[in-house]
Amino acid sequence: MDSSTNSKLKPFVDKEEAQEKPGRERGGWITLPFIAGSMLGLGLAVNGTTSNLLVYLLKEYNVESIDAAQIANIARGSLNLVPVAGAVLADSYLGSFPVILAGAVINLLAFVLFTLTAAVPSLRPPHCTSPSTVGCQHGSPGQLVMLYAAIFLLAIGTGGTRFNIATMGADQFVSTREQDTFFNWYFVFLYGSFIVGDTAIVYIQDGVSWAVGFGVCLAASTFSLAMVLLGARYYRMPATKGSPYTDLARVVVAAVRKANIQVDTNGGVHYNVGDGVVVDSTSDGAPSKSLRFLNRAAMITSASDNFGGASCPNAWRLCTVQQVEDLKSLLGVFPLWSSGIMVSVSIGVMIGMIILQALVMDRSLGPHFNIPAGAISVCSLVAFIVATPVLDRAVFPLWHRITSTPASPLQRVGLGHVVNVVGLVAAALVERRRLGSMRAHPGVPMSVLWLMLPLSIVGAEEALHFPGNMAFYYLEFPKTLRSLATAMAPLLIAMGFYLSTVFMDVVRWVTVWLPGNIDQGRLDNVYWTLAVAATLNFGYFLVCVWRYKYHNRGTGVAM
Incomplete structure (x- = not known):
């Protein structure tokens, strides 16, 4: 996140708001290990599970491939939508800490259920050697209830923790400079935990057993809950002022x-x-x-x-x-906010479809190791982490020297729109090459490493788009809505994942591009369609920027 912009952000909490017990200094950097430990534990458990949920549905519940991708996208959307309700609850009535604590407990219960579904054979349909075919037995109502209950609890628990942790962390500091530093660390720990989840957890689930993999997630969520409780004596907890x-x-x-x-x-x-x-x-x-x-x-x-x-x-x-x-100010932001939905839709479709592509590609990395299909999305996370310091330390300072003004949040968001179109074009070209290679050389699948190209571009796009959006919301939202401002970016992601399922349903209804076997379809045409829609959406974004009037004129931001 751009430090020159973050330094202008309003403090989350004023000095007079800090409610501290006499005789004990609360807040400050002593709280970071507890907050970071809580984030790491939940991040690797939640992201490791959601990244591999599609594969779990395919292999253990015999769900048809496109249906599995849609279910996984709905789950991802819920994990980003429910935090909005958690933010409202924290802002209005309870404060961040009680909501985080309740969310951590609910996450623990979710992973208990996930572990049971994997460890108890009667909670899953019989194993099928050819998943997603007519002859395979699907899950019974009782088995699906147990699975969907685990997903539901995971969404509720994550709603209380993921982004309220950001708000509580910022509440520990009074100066804007320290809050700026905290947010940098927040994104490092958040995406670091995602990388561990997408690699280590997914590998254990695929390579060892699903029960052991979910058991590790259960242990990680227990560790996260313990860190939340151990740090309670040090947290600064501002009192809420009503809804x-x-x-x-x-x-x-x-x-x-x-x-x-x-x-x-x-x-x-x-x-x-x-x-x-x-x-x-x-x-x-x-x-x-x-x-x-x-x-x-x-x-x-x-x-x-x-x-x-x-x-x-x-x-x-x-x-x-x-x-x-x-x-x-809230209503004025919504047109700009809505322009980001198409970006999230394209990401949702790409993430789901790329896992299906990876399943039919050559995933060998040397003679003894196969890359788990669910782990392929880690490329976008790595690209995000690599792109963030490059943008912060090289690109944006160069921009400042050339234009004599710092890159504003909306300028970064706009550049993210452009990079998103480039990523969709790259995805379409890679899929066209995969289909051509499959037809020219039957039985010799193309290397999965080709998928690193579109995924890396998506990661760079997210490094521009989502932090830029978050900075913009902080600048423009009323201070009383600070947790809602935190949740606006994940709300975009949620809408994108939900609407991506609608988009895929429409494509399946009016075209033959997405059959059950993607080798027989035209996924490249899906990506081309999204690229055209994203280009038109970028024009809509520019119109919204042109019409927008800043409420925080003292920040000096502009498009």
């Missing part, structure tokens, strides 16, 4: 209730700033002119809205200017 989402709802209700009131545009309107302060429409403290309908929520329109009476104004009829502006 900011209730304030947003009040703005909508108040504006609707005053929808029929005529607004005097000649300075005759007064607005509630809060604490008994009133300004007119010509003052600096008046609401902005964008989304003017919402300004009615802060407009004083009757005696019941005034401050002179004995009772306080109705909060569902009269809001403050700041509450109105907070909702405007």
Whole structure:
């Protein structure tokens, strides 16, 4: 993440917000080992399981290949959608630590179920030598209930932990500089744990046994829970201040209730700033002119809205200017946010399909080792980790010297859109070569190492796109919605994985490109279609940037 941009981010917690027990210093770098240990344990367990879930469904539950890819994508989407609910819960009522603790316990229960499904033969259908064929027996309702319960608990547990850990970690520091350093470490530990999960865990599951692999995940999640508990005495835990989402709802209700009131545009309107302060429409403290309908929520329109009476104004009829502006900032971000969905859809399709490609390619690495198909996606994680320091230390400083301005978050996101199109083109070309090689040399599959090219480009794209989005949301979101800002990037990923299943269903319905056996299909045409759609989406992104008005003008960011 660009340090020049991070240094401008608002602190997560002000000094007066820190609730510390007398006589004990809380927060600071002493908390990092506990937070990092918790992240590493959960990261390798969760990512190792989700990366190999498609293969588990194919080999142990005899699910048809495209269906397995769609189920795996829905699971990945849930693992990125549920953290939004966890963020809302932490922001509004409980704080980060209790939500993280509950999530860690639920993750532990999830891996107990996963281990049972792998260790107890009666919880799986009989093994089939030719998976996904008509003659193979599929899982019974009871067996599938156990499997889907494990996936459900994994999604709920991850919703409480993955991104609330980022918020709690930042809460341990007061200065923006220290928070910036923490976020750099956060991404290092997060993607480092993903790499371990995608390699070591996947290899154990494929090469040793599924029961041992899930057992290691169970041990890792137990370690993660222990680290959360051991660090509790050192954490700074800011008190919550009620639900900011209730304030947003009040703005909508108040504006609707005053929808029929005529607004005097000649300075005759007064607005509630809060604490008994009133300004007119010509003052600096008046609401902005964008989304003017919402300004009615802060407009004083009757005696019941005034401050002179004995009772306080109705909060569902009269809001403050700041509450109105907070909702405007949230609504203003959504068009730009929506432009990232197509990027996530393309990544979701590519990750699922590349695992199916790897299963029919030559995965040998020397005479005695085969690369597990579920581990091939580690290439994108490695590319992300390699690309991040290169961008931070070489590309962005060069950009600064050439343009005399630092690369803004939206500029990085825009460059990520371009790299995403390049990755889809590379995936299409590799698949076209694979199909040609298969037909020219039957029985001699192409090396799986060819898949490293599109996956590496995807990793570089993610290093631009997702940290840039996260920095942008922090800059533009109200401070009361800091956990929601953290969850906006994973929400993009969730929408992408969900919609990727819809996209594949549509492709299967209107074309013959995705049969059960991809060797008989035209996956390259799927990638070409996505490349065209991603190019059009980049145009939509540029329009959104052109129309967007920054709420945080003091940051100096621009496209």
